[in-house]
Amino acid sequence: MSEIETLLEVKDLYVNYKSYWYIYKVLNGVxxxxxxxxxxxxxxxxxxxxxxxxxxxxxxxxxxxxxVKGDILYKGRSLIHDKKYLNEVRRSSIGMIFQDPLASLNPVFTVKEHLLDVLKVVYKDHNYKESDLISIATELLKEVMLPDVERVLNSYPFQLSGGMRQRVVIAMALASAKELLLADEPTTNLDVTIQDQILRLIERLVNEKNLSLILVSHALGLLFRMVNTLYVMYGGEIIEYGDARKILKEPLHPYTKMLLISAPRLTSSKIGEGIKGNPPDYRNPPSGCRFHPRCPFAMDICKKEKPKLIRIGPDHYVACHLYSTSDLEKTGSGI
Ligand SMILES: Nc1ncnc2c1ncn2[C@@H]1O[C@H](COP(=O)(O)OP(=O)(O)OP(=O)(O)O)[C@@H](O)[C@H]1O
Ligand SMILES: [Mg+2]
Known part of the structure; x- marks a missing residue:
């Protein structure tokens, strides 16, 4: 991983959800x-x-x-402890494409109203007139390759196809993603035929605008082609990370191996069977390695000790007791 100018750093992050009765301990030191x-x-x-x-x-x-614990730094400054800075970064540096595009669009507003809402915040320090913002909105819609931009601007979400709506959502994310784009399974709920077009659009825009990208996706081909570094998460923890191609070709953690085997492949008509067992119950997560109840290789130590991320190769880290730590460099949090 390159050490040139760190943009974003998540440090040992713990996140809980609280309901009336329970505490769900989800992120566990990410x-x-x-x-x-x-x-x-x-x-x-x-x-x-x-x-x-x-x-x-x-x-x-x-x-x-x-x-509940940890920090998130953007260019070295905390987003958690400085709300003003967080708002600034959200406005002009980071944009997000949400997993559920319909939830990002309000059925009673037109596309123009949606985009103007975002652009007014993004350009709040500029003295732009509404007509200037409409020109920016038009440009954004052109960038996401929407035809007949005039008509789209005046349409309500229900008047657009799923693929067109997702393009609008991408345009809204691009308005603020000047440096970093977060894309959370950007093709969920889309027709298979459209998924590839949308992914290629995101890929092209990220490359053209030289954006940094965090992409959550199950599309292994896309990950292989597009990302430098892959993080594998299980039960609220990073259990393996490193060079994406290396991990996709030669995964080390039993969970990553099972996940990749169970993924449906384009070359096969068989749908993967998934991994046996259930994800952890976050109210009372398993002791030691959170994956041990489902792991065919679990040993005694796996129930007792949470494995640390250790460096296995020049750009490959894994958190699993199967890999001896004696001749490998321990890295603590792994970063
Ligand atoms: N508001 C909430 N209250 C309680 N638990 C929540 C809440 N939101 C999420 N969770 C729980 O946190 C865990 C992680 O959820 P999250 O949505 O981050 O997973 P994910 O990896 O994005 O899953 P998916 O692939 O289905 O999108 C899940 O067990 C979920 O039920
Ligand atoms: Mg999700």
Whole structure:
């Protein structure tokens, strides 16, 4: 991983959700780092905590969610402890494409109203007239390759196809993503035929604008092609990370291996069977390694001790007791 100008650093992050009866201990010491221009991918089963991580970065956890420990730094300054800085970064540096595009669009507002809402915040320090903002909105819609921009601007979300709506959502994210784009499974709920177009659009925009990217996706081909570094999450923890191609070709953690085997492949008509067992119950997560109840290789130590991320190769870290630590460099949080 390159050490040139760290853009974002998540340091040993713990996030809980609280309900009336229970505390769900979801993120359990997550660390990651992204440098300028770097593209990272996050892979993990449903419930692994991927969306929780992205929402923590932007400071938009639901009211039940709380960061209980750790820090998130953007260009070295805390986003958690400095709300003014967080707002500034959210306005002009980081943009997010949400997992559920429909939830990002309000059915009673037109596309123009949506974009103007965002642009008024992004350009609040400029003395732009509404006509200037409409020109910017028009440019953004052109960038996401929407045809007949005039018509789209005056349409309500229900008047657009799923693919067109997702392009609008991407345009809204681009308005503030001047440096870093967070894309949370950006093709969920889209037709398979459209998924590839949308992913290629995101890929092109990120490259053209030289954005850094955190991409949550199950599209292994895309991750292989597009991201430099891959983080694998299980049960609210990073259990393996490093060079994306290396991990996708030669995963080390039993969970990553099982996850990649169970992923449906384009070359096969067989749908993957998934990994046996259930993700951890966050109210009372397993002791030691959170994966041990589902791991075919679990040993005694796995129930007792949480494995640390250790360096296995030049750009490959894994948190698993199967890998001896004697001749490897211990890295603590792994970063
Ligand atoms: N508001 C909430 N209150 C309680 N628990 C929550 C809340 N939001 C999320 N969770 C729990 O946190 C865990 C992680 O959820 P999260 O949405 O971050 O997972 P994910 O990896 O994004 O999953 P998916 O792939 O399905 O999107 C899940 O067990 C989820 O039920
Ligand atoms: Mg999610």
């Amino acid at each position: 660390s990651l780092k992204i440098s300028k221009g770097e593209k990272i991918g996050i892979l993990g089963e449903s419930g692994a905590g991927k969306t929780t991580l992205l929402k923590s970065i932007l400071g938009i956890l639901p009211p039940q969610g709380r960061i």
